[in-house]
Amino acid sequence: MLEADGLNRPDVFDCAVIGGGVIGCAAARLLSRYDISLALIEASEDVSTGASRANSGIAHAGYDAAPGSAMARLNVRGSAIYGQWCGELGVPFERCGSLVLAFGETDSRALAELYESGLANGVPDMSLISGDEARALEPRVSPDAIRALWAPTAGITSPYQLTIACWENARANGLATFFDTRVTGVDCSGDHFILNADGGASVRARYVINAAGLFADEVARMFADSSFSIKPRKGEYILLDRDDSTPRRVLFQAPSAMGKGVLVSPTADGNAFAGPTALDQTDKADASTTREGADELRRLALRSVPGLNLRAAITAFSGLRAVGSTGDFIIRASDIQPRLIHAAGIASPGLTSAPAIAEELADILAAQGLALKEKPGWNPVRAPIERFAAMTTERQAEVIADDPRWGHVICRCETVTEGEIVEAIRRGARSMDGVKRRVRAGMGRCQGGFCAPRVIELLSRERGVPMDSITKSGGGSLMLAGPIRESARGFASEEEARA
Amino acid sequence: MTGVRVTDVAIIGAGPAGLAAAITAADNGANVLLLERDSHPGGILRQCIHNGFGLHYFGEELTGPEYAARFADEAAKRAGRVTLMTDTMALSLSGDRTITAVNPHDGPLTIKPGAVVLAMGCRERTRGALGIPGTRPAGVYTAGAAQRLVNLDGYLPGRRAVILGSGDIGLIMARRLTWEGAKVLMVCELMNYSSGLNRNISQCLRDYGIPLHFNTTVSRVHGAERVEAVTIVSVDDKRQAIPGSERLVECDTLLLSVGLLPENELTRMAGIELDPATGGAVVDERRQTSLPGVFACGNVLQVHDLADHVSREAETAGRYAARFAAAGSLPAPALRVRAEGFTRYVVPQRISAKPEGLIDLYYRVSDAVKPARLVVKSSDGGTILSRRKQAMTPGEMERASIDSAKLSGDTVVLTEAI
Ligand SMILES: Cc1cc2nc3c(=O)[nH]c(=O)nc-3n(C[C@H](O)[C@H](O)[C@H](O)COP(=O)(O)OP(=O)(O)OC[C@H]3O[C@@H](n4cnc5c(N)ncnc54)[C@H](O)[C@@H]3O)c2cc1C
Numbered sequence: 001m002l003e004a005d006g007l008n009r010p011d012v013f014d015c016a017v018i019g020g021g022v023i024g025c026a027a028a029r030l031l032s033r034y035d036i037s038l039a040l041i042e043a044s045e046d047v048s049t050g051a052s053r054a055n056s057g058i059a060h061a062g063y064d065a066a067p068g069s070a071m072a073r074l075n076v077r078g079s080a081i082y083g084q085w086c087g088e089l090g091v092p093f094e095r096c097g098s099l100v101l102a103f104g105e106t107d108s109r110a111l112a113e114l115y116e117s118g119l120a121n122g123v124p125d126m127s128l129i130s131g132d133e134a135r136a137l138e139p140r141v142s143p144d145a146i147r148a149l150w151a152p153t154a155g156i157t158s159p160y161q162l163t164i165a166c167w168e169n170a171r172a173n174g175l176a177t178f179f180d181t182r183v184t185g186v187d188c189s190g191d192h193f194i195l196n197a198d199g200g201a202s203v204r205a206r207y208v209i210n211a212a213g214l215f216a217d218e219v220a221r222m223f224a225d226s227s228f229s230i231k232p233r234k235g236e237y238i239l240l241d242r243d244d245s246t247p248r249r250v251l252f253q254a255p256s257a258m259g260k261g262v263l264v265s266p267t268a269d270g271n272a273f274a275g276p277t278a279l280d281q282t283d284k285a286d287a288s289t290t291r292e293g294a295d296e297l298r299r300l301a302l303r304s305v306p307g308l309n310l311r312a313a314i315t316a317f318s319g320l321r322a323v324g325s326t327g328d329f330i331i332r333a334s335d336i337q338p339r340l341i342h343a344a345g346i347a348s349p350g351l352t353s354a355p356a357i358a359e360e361l362a363d364i365l366a367a368q369g370l371a372l373k374e375k376p377g378w379n380p381v382r383a384p385i386e387r388f389a390a391m392t393t394e395r396q397a398e399v400i401a402d403d404p405r406w407g408h409v410i411c412r413c414e415t416v417t418e419g420e421i422v423e424a425i426r427r428g429a430r431s432m433d434g435v436k437r438r439v440r441a442g443m444g445r446c447q448g449g450f451c452a453p454r455v456i457e458l459l460s461r462e463r464g465v466p467m468d469s470i471t472k473s474g475g476g477s478l479m480l481a482g483p484i485r486e487s488a489r490g491f492a493s494e495e496e497a498r499a
Numbered sequence: 500m501t502g503v504r505v506t507d508v509a510i511i512g513a514g515p516a517g518l519a520a521a522i523t524a525a526d527n528g529a530n531v532l533l534l535e536r537d538s539h540p541g542g543i544l545r546q547c548i549h550n551g552f553g554l555h556y557f558g559e560e561l562t563g564p565e566y567a568a569r570f571a572d573e574a575a576k577r578a579g580r581v582t583l584m585t586d587t588m589a590l591s592l593s594g595d596r597t598i599t600a601v602n603p604h605d606g607p608l609t610i611k612p613g614a615v616v617l618a619m620g621c622r623e624r625t626r627g628a629l630g631i632p633g634t635r636p637a638g639v640y641t642a643g644a645a646q647r648l649v650n651l652d653g654y655l656p657g658r659r660a661v662i663l664g665s666g667d668i669g670l671i672m673a674r675r676l677t678w679e680g681a682k683v684l685m686v687c688e689l690m691n692y693s694s695g696l697n698r699n700i701s702q703c704l705r706d707y708g709i710p711l712h713f714n715t716t717v718s719r720v721h722g723a724e725r726v727e728a729v730t731i732v733s734v735d736d737k738r739q740a741i742p743g744s745e746r747l748v749e750c751d752t753l754l755l756s757v758g759l760l761p762e763n764e765l766t767r768m769a770g771i772e773l774d775p776a777t778g779g780a781v782v783d784e785r786r787q788t789s790l791p792g793v794f795a796c797g798n799v800l801q802v803h804d805l806a807d808h809v810s811r812e813a814e815t816a817g818r819y820a821a822r823f824a825a826a827g828s829l830p831a832p833a834l835r836v837r838a839e840g841f842t843r844y845v846v847p848q849r850i851s852a853k854p855e856g857l858i859d860l861y862y863r864v865s866d867a868v869k870p871a872r873l874v875v876k877s878s879d880g881g882t883i884l885s886r887r888k889q890a891m892t893p894g895e896m897e898r899a900s901i902d903s904a905k906l907s908g909d910t911v912v913l914t915e916a917i
C-alpha cells in the first residue's frame with residue numbers, strides 16, 4: 001500500500017528502510033535531506049508500533065554503556081543533538097536530569113563505577129552527591145537513599161511522538177511509505193535488491209537499511225547473512241495518573257542484585273511510571289503483562305519513592321528489547337551484501353541514540369558508494385499538532401473561530417478536541433492506537449471508556465469507511481463485531497430522536 | 500475576546516441530577532446556566548433504554564430516556580430562566596467559583612455564577628485500574644462504553660462475551676447483548692455477593708440462563724489482535740486466586756462492570772474536600788460542599804442505584820444553590836456525621852449550623868449484613884432512631900430520615916449484625 005503523498009516512486013529506489021520504528025524513521029528523516037529516492041517499508045499499519053512504542057522514553061546521559069562501545073559513543077552523541085532534533089520536529093523533550101540512587105555501601109561502589117564510565121564516555125556535568133542533596137533535587141526520593149549520581153543532561157521525551165515526527169518530516173521531504181508490508185524474502189541476484197512482501201507486493205532498492213528491530217536477524221537471513229541473532233527481553237511498566245507523588249526527575253536505582261534497573265520517572269505528558277522489568281524470553285510476539293511483573297514493579301518503585309501513589313494506576317504495558325548477540329549495537333554494512341546496512345540489536349539506549357545512529361547510517365551508505373548530495377529545499381521543520389489543552393485562551397478562541405471542531409472536546413480526560421483528532425487522521429492515523437499516539441485521545445484515566453465510541457465514529461467519518469472496519473491497531477484488531485439487528489436499531493434511533 | 504457570563508446558578512452536567520437541580524433552582528427564583536458536554540441532555544440515561552426508572556419518583560415504570568425527557572421537558576418549559584448549553588465542556592473550576600468552559604459555537608467561556616452545582620456523574624473503573632494482566636487486544640470494553648455502542652451507535656462490540664463484575668450495568672448489558680444475538684457466556688463476580696440490584700440478577704441473567712459465578716475473577720486476557728480468550732480463576736475469602744482453579748474461556752469480548760467512580764476532577768481543582776469512602780465531595784444536608792456556594796448532587800457525589808434518588812438529591816442542591824445565589828451565604832457545615840460498624844459511608848457527611856425539618860441520611864454497608872440493625876445516635880449517646888432490617892447489602896443504598904430538631908452534636912450512623 002503506497003502512501004498517497006509519497007510522490008517519487010521510481011521502479012528502483014536508491015534506498016529502502018525496513019522497519020518504521022524510531023531507528024528506521026530517524027534514518028529516513030536524515031536521509032530525506034539528500035537527493036535520493038527513499039522508501040520505508042513497515043509490516044504494521046503505522047509507524048512506532050514496536051519497541052519504539054513501549055519503552056521508558058528517557059534520553060539517557062550515557063554513563064551506563066561500556067566505554068568504547070558503539071552504545072556509549074552513540075548515546076552521548078545522540079544526547080548532545082537531541083535538543084536540536086526535538087526542536088525542529090516539534091517533539092516534547094525536557095532535560096530534567098536523572099539520579100541513580102544508592103541505598104548502601106555496595107550501591108555506592110556501583111555509583112562510583114558508573115561515574116567513571118560516564119567520564120570515560122564523555123558525559124558532561126555529572127556529580128556524585130549525598131542523599132540529602134538528591135532529596136533537594138527531588139523531594140520524593142526515599143529517605144533511605146544515602147548517595148546518588150546526578151546527571152543533569154538526561155531527559156525525557158515521547159518516543160512515539162519522536163518516531164511519528166521523524167516519519168512525517170521525512171514524508172514531507174519525499175519519503176514513500178509502504179504500510180502493512182512485511183518483507184518475507186529478498187531476491188539478491190540482480191544489480192538491485194527485490195524485497196518481496198507477503199501478499200505479493202515487492203519493492204526494489206539499490207541499498208537497504210535493516211532496522212527491523214526484533215526481527216533484524218530474520219531480515220538479515222533473507223540476505224543470507226546469519227552473522228548475528230536477536231533475543232527479546234521483556235520490560236513491563238505500570239503507568240500512573242498525574243498527582244502530587246509524580247517525581248519531576250528520572251530516578252534509577254544502583255544496579256544490584258535487588259533489581260535490574262527499575263526506575264520511577266515522569267513522562268513527557270506529566271504522568272509517572274514504574275518500570276521496566278527485565279525478563280529474557282524466546283517468543284518475539286509475547287508482549288503480555290504479568291502479575292509477577294506488576295508485583296515486582298510495585299515493590300521496587302516504592303523503594304525509590306515511598307510515597308508513590310500506585311493506586312492511581314491507569315494501565316500496564318510491556319515492550320520487548322531487541323538484544324543482539326554481540327551485546328552491542330550492530331551498525332555496519334553486511335559482510336555478505338555490502339549494500340545492506342544493519343541497524344540491529346538496538347536495545348536501550350536506542351531511543352537516545354537514534355539521531356546519532358541515523359548519522360552513522362548515512363556515513364556507512366556513503367562509504368558503500370551511495371552518493372549523498374544535499375537537495376535544495378529540504379525542510380527540517382515539522383509542525384506538531386497543536387494541543388488544545390496547552391493553548392492560551394486567546395489561541396483557543398482563534399482556532400475555534402477558524403474551525404469550530406476545535407471547540408468540541410472528545411476525550412474528556414486529556415481534553416482532546418475533534419479538531420486535533422481530525423488532524424491526526426489527516427496526517428496518517430488509521431486506527432484507535434494511531435489516534436491515541438498522536439493526540440492522546442484514550443490515554444487518560446478512563447482509557448477510552450468515554451471517547452472510544454466517539455473516536456471510532458470520527459475515524460469512520462474522516463476515512464469514509466464503515467464503523468465496523470475500524471481497528472485498534474490494524475490487522476484483525478477490529479473494534480466492533482457489526483451492526484445490531486435492524487429492529488433494535490430502530491429502537492436506538494427512536495431514542496436518539498426523542499432525546 | 501472571551502466574554503464573561505454572569506448567572507445566579509451554574510450547573511455542570513445535564514444528567515438527571517443537573518436537570519432536576521436546574522428546574523428547582525429556577526422555581527426558586529434563580530437564573531440558571533446548565534452546561535452539558537454531550538449534544539443532548541439526559542446524561543447516562545440516554546443510553547439506558549431499559550425499563551425500571553421512575554417507580555419512586557413518578558410511580559410508574561419508564562425507560563431511561565423517558566425518565567430523562569420528563570426532566571428535560573420541564574427544564575425547557577423554564578427556558579426564560581434555564582439556559583441549556585450543549586456540546587459545552589466545563590474545563591476548570593476555581594476557588595472563587597469561576598468556571599471556564601468551551602464549545603464549538605462560543606469558543607472559550609468564562610462563567611461567574613453566584614452558586615455552582617456539580618452534577619458531572621461518574622465514570623467506570625477500567626482494566627488498568629484493576630491491573631488484569633495479559634495481552635492488550637481489541638475487545639476489552641467497560642460495560643457502559645459497550646452500552647453506548649449498542650444503544651446509541653447501533654453496533655455490537657462482540658459476539659461471545661465474558662462479563663467481569665455483577666454491577667447493574669454489566670447485568671443490563673448481559674441481557675442486551677443476548678437480545679442482539681450475542682452469546683454471553685458468564686458473569687464473574689469477585690465477591691460472594693452481587694453489587695447489582697436483585698431484580699436485575701433475576702431479569703437479566705436468570706431469565707436467560709446466563710451463569711453468575713461468585714468468588715471468581717479474570718486473571719488474564721489472551722489474544723494478539725482481538726480478544727481470543729480469558730483465564731478465569733476462583734478466589735478464596737481473602738480474594739486471593741486459588742492455584743489450580745484456572746480455566747480458559749474462549750470469547751472475543753471482555754466487558755468490565757467493576758465499579759463507578761465519581762468524576763471529581765473539577766471538584767479537586769477547586770480544592771473542595773473529598774470523602775475517600777464515596778469518592779465525592781463532603782457535603783452537608785443542603786448538599787453544600789466545603790467551598791461556600793458550591794453544591795454537589797447525583798453520581799458525582801455518591802454512586803446511586805436509582806435515578807429517582809438522584810432527582811430528589813438534586814432538588815435539594817438546586818433549591819439551596821438558588822438561595823445561596825440570592826442571599827450570598829448559607830449556614831456553614833458545623834456537625835459531623837460518622838459511619839460506624841458495617842456502615843461504609845453516609846451522605847451527608849456534615850450537618851449545617853442551622854438544619855431545618857427532616858434530614859435524609861443515605862448510606863451503604865461495607866458487607867452483606869443479615870439481619871441488621873441500624874442505630875442513629877448522637878455522639879453523646881442519645882439514640883435518635885433504631886430499626887431492624889432483614890438484610891442489608893452493599894449493592895443497595897439505604898436511607899434513614901431523622902428530625903433535625905433531635906440533633907445535638909455529631910451524629911453516628913451505626914449498622915450492626917444481630
Ligand atoms: C522496555 C524498554 C525500555 C527502553 N527504554 C529506553 C530508554 O529509556 N531510552 C532509550 O534510549 N532506549 C530505550 N529502549 C530502547 C528503545 O526503545 C529501542 O532501542 C528503540 O525503540 C528501537 O527502535 P527500532 O526502530 O530499532 O525498533 P522497533 O521500534 O521495534 O521497530 C522495528 C520495526 O520493524 C518492523 N519490522 C520488523 N520486521 C519487519 C519486516 N520483515 N518487514 C517490515 N517491517 C518489519 C516492525 O513492525 C517494527 O515496527 C527501551 C526498550 C525497551 C523494550
Ligand SMILES: Cc1cc2nc3c(=O)[nH]c(=O)nc-3n(C[C@H](O)[C@H](O)[C@H](O)COP(=O)(O)OP(=O)(O)OC[C@H]3O[C@@H](n4cnc5c(N)ncnc54)[C@H](O)[C@@H]3O)c2cc1C
Nearest residue numbers: 512514515516536542543551589619620668797798805806
Ligand atoms: C447502565 C445503567 C443502568 C442504570 N439503571 C437504572 C435503573 O434501572 N433505574 C434507576 O433508577 N437508575 C438506574 N441507573 C442509575 C442512574 O442512571 C444514575 O444514577 C443517574 O443517571 C445519575 O445521574 P447524574 O445526573 O448524577 O449523572 P449522569 O447521568 O452521568 O449525568 C452527568 C452529566 O454530566 C455531564 N458532564 C460531566 N462532566 C462534565 C463537564 N466537565 N462539563 C459538562 N458536562 C459534564 C455528562 O455528560 C452527563 O450528561 C443506571 C445507571 C447506569 C449507568
